[in-house]
Amino acid sequence: MTGRRDTTGSAGSRLLGVSALVGVAVLLLFAFVLTDPDVRVHPTTGEEFGQFDAVRLLYLHVPMAVLTYAAYILCAAASVGYLVRRTPWWDVTAYAAAEVGTVFCGLVLVTGSIWGRPVWNTWWEWGDVRLMTTLVLFLLFLGYLALRRTTVDPRHQARRAAVVALVAVLDIPLVNRSVEWWENRTLHQQSTLAELKIQDLTLFTLMLGFVVFGLVAAWLLLHRFRVGWLEQAAAEHGVAMAIAERHAELDMPDVDAAVGDAGDGP
Amino acid sequence: MREVFADALLIAAKDLRIEARSRVLVNQVAPFALLVLVLFGFALDADQRTLRTFAPGLFWVAVLLASLLAVQRSTSLEHADGAHTGLRLSGMAPSSVFLGKAAAVFVQLAVLEVLLVVGIVVLYGSTIEDPLLLVVSGLVAGVAVAATGTLYGALASGLGVRETLLPILLLPVLAPVLIGATRAFDDALGAAAVDGWAWLGLLVVFGLVATVLGALAHGALIED
Amino acid sequence: MTHLAYLVAGWGIALVVLGVYGFGLLRRGRRLTGQVPAGQRRWLTSPGDDGRGG
Numbered sequence: 224m225t226g227r228r229d230t231t232g233s234a235g236s237r238l239l240g241v242s243a244l245v246g247v248a249v250l251l252l253f254a255f256v257l258t259d260p261d262v263r264v265h266p267t268t269g270e271e272f273g274q275f276d277a278v279r280l281l282y283l284h285v286p287m288a289v290l291t292y293a294a295y296i297l298c299a300a301a302s303v304g305y306l307v308r309r310t311p312w313w314d315v316t317a318y319a320a321a322e323v324g325t326v327f328c329g330l331v332l333v334t335g336s337i338w339g340r341p342v343w344n345t346w347w348e349w350g351d352v353r354l355m356t357t358l359v360l361f362l363l364f365l366g367y368l369a370l371r372r373t374t375v376d377p378r379h380q381a382r383r384a385a386v387v388a389l390v391a392v393l394d395i396p397l398v399n400r401s402v403e404w405w406e407n408r409t410l411h412q413q414s415t416l417a418e419l420k421i422q423d424l425t426l427f428t429l430m431l432g433f434v435v436f437g438l439v440a441a442w443l444l445l446h447r448f449r450v451g452w453l454e455q456a457a458a459e460h461g462v463a464m465a466i467a468e469r470h471a472e473l474d475m476p477d478v479d480a481a482v483g484d485a486g487d488g489p
Numbered sequence: 490m491r492e493v494f495a496d497a498l499l500i501a502a503k504d505l506r507i508e509a510r511s512r513v514l515v516n517q518v519a520p521f522a523l524l525v526l527v528l529f530g531f532a533l534d535a536d537q538r539t540l541r542t543f544a545p546g547l548f549w550v551a552v553l554l555a556s557l558l559a560v561q562r563s564t565s566l567e568h569a570d571g572a573h574t575g576l577r578l579s580g581m582a583p584s585s586v587f588l589g590k591a592a593a594v595f596v597q598l599a600v601l602e603v604l605l606v607v608g609i610v611v612l613y614g615s616t617i618e619d620p621l622l623l624v625v626s627g628l629v630a631g632v633a634v635a636a637t638g639t640l641y642g643a644l645a646s647g648l649g650v651r652e653t654l655l656p657i658l659l660l661p662v663l664a665p666v667l668i669g670a671t672r673a674f675d676d677a678l679g680a681a682a683v684d685g686w687a688w689l690g691l692l693v694v695f696g697l698v699a700t701v702l703g704a705l706a707h708g709a710l711i712e713d
Numbered sequence: 714m715t716h717l718a719y720l721v722a723g724w725g726i727a728l729v730v731l732g733v734y735g736f737g738l739l740r741r742g743r744r745l746t747g748q749v750p751a752g753q754r755r756w757l758t759s760p761g762d763d764g765r766g767g
Contacts, residue, residue, distance in 0.1 A: 231742030247728070254724075260715065275715040280723045287727070306709060326734050330727045337723040341716045362661040369657055373648045383644045386706045387658065390640070393702070394662050397695055401665040404672075404688070439731060446738040453745035460749055 231449040246435035286432040294324030299392040302385035319447035363391040500589025522555040545674030564642035583708035595635035618679035626673035633696035640703035
């Protein structure tokens with residue numbers, strides 16, 4: 224396996240990928256089979272209430288939400304790193320974190336909406352602070368990715384993107400504040416979790432969710448980073464090859480020196 | 490420090506002089522903003538009570554849409570005839586260029602806001618209950634929009650797709666301004682019972698952060 | 714099980730999207746690796762792996 228050179232995989236990332244896949248399978252087992260639905264009994268009326276089986280969506284939704292914010296913080300940190308150091312490593316890291324974070328963020332919004340329909344009885348709740356903040360965050364990073372996809376000198380793009388990421392993350396507390404004052408209510412009571420009959424197994428499954436989706440995110444980040452790195456290397460290599468060709472046309476004797484190690488490529 | 494502001498004044502005066510001669514704001518941006526108000530009227534079925542209730546929000550949506558045009562115009566000034574090269578060679582600090590351009594956009598937005606207030610009073614039947622709050626929050630939100638818009642205008646400048654990129658970059662960032670300014674106007678126009686002055690605090694914070702960040706970041710965006 | 718449709722939709726969409734995105738990354742990586750000489754493939758030049766510049 225390790226002998227193959229035409230992929231972005233490495234021994235480490237394959238191990239990570241396999242553990243993530245196994246982890247998802249185990250998580251599915253815990254989330255759907257081993258844990259009980261959230262059913263509570265009203266102390267006086269004896270009525271059953273709670274989230275019932277919809278709670279099983281939270282083992283997916285909550286870890287992904289936390290990881291979304293983690294990815295965006297990583298993106299902002301890497302953007303600062305880029306503005307200070309100006310090396311491609313920081314830039315590629317920021318791009319990778321933003322893209323993976325946006326995939327996660329979109330899924331958080333979708334799964335949250337699907338969960339909200341049976342539990343809150345609505346697909347979308349305009350007054351909810353966390354919901355609206357996450358939506359604005361998603362839109363901000365769609366803009367970031369749109370900027371990233373424009374064609375322009377890579378160093379210019381890296382600087383612009385770093386500023387956009389920083390502003391986006393700085394904007395979040397203000398969005399949060401304003402939405403909170405705006406409607407001054409939230410369905411996302413901190414209690415969504417605290418209120419559950421927290422059995423050991425429920426809590427364990429949730430923690431497992433953090434670990435498993437953490438592995439998935441790490442695998443995606445790693446591969447996205449390598450793709451980004453390759454994109455830059457390919458662009459540079461393309462320029463080097465073009466220069467070499469020009470030199471060859473001019474019939475220069477030391478073409479190999481001009482190409483560098485490019486001749487080793489497949 | 491004083492030099493920074495003196496240079497900023499020069500830049501702002503230059504942009505405003507160009508505006509005075511070309512009259513893009515008067516001939517295009519202001520009519521567009523009024524058109525938006527009229528379209529809202531059509532969309533909401535010309536019921537003046539509905540319109541009066543939503544006037545603050547409609548007002549600020551119209552300002553944000555018009556600000557996109559003002560910002561596009563402001564950045565395109567620097568790209569015509571390679572003017573930005575001349576600006577860089579002038580040796581002015583990037584932060585004074587930013588402050589100057591933001592100030593010019595702000596002045597234009599302030600004129601626009603006056604027009605739009607007249608517009609909602611005449612077309613939507615709004616009444617001004619608290620003129621001081623209206624003026625102060627209008628100005629502060631104008632600073633916030635102008636500073637953020639100028640920063641993002643610089644970000645998107647020089648890209649082939651800047652006309653389509655600017656809105657998706659700028660509008661989500663301005664979400665807190667839209668909410669805050671709408672609430673302040675809710676109070677000032679008596680459209681809803683909220684404490685507009687409290688919202689002004691949020692607008693002040695946003696305006697300060699946007700101005701400082703823009704002045705600092707502008708150098709990174711236009712260097713080399 | 715209550716809310717089965719919601720559960721299948723939520724988990725299904727999430728896992729499918731992540732899977733498609735992951736596979737897309739692998740494919741993009743495979744395509745790009747061919748364009749870059751082995752010495753510049755960062756993770757293959759690290760010690761303990763096999764690709765020290767060919």
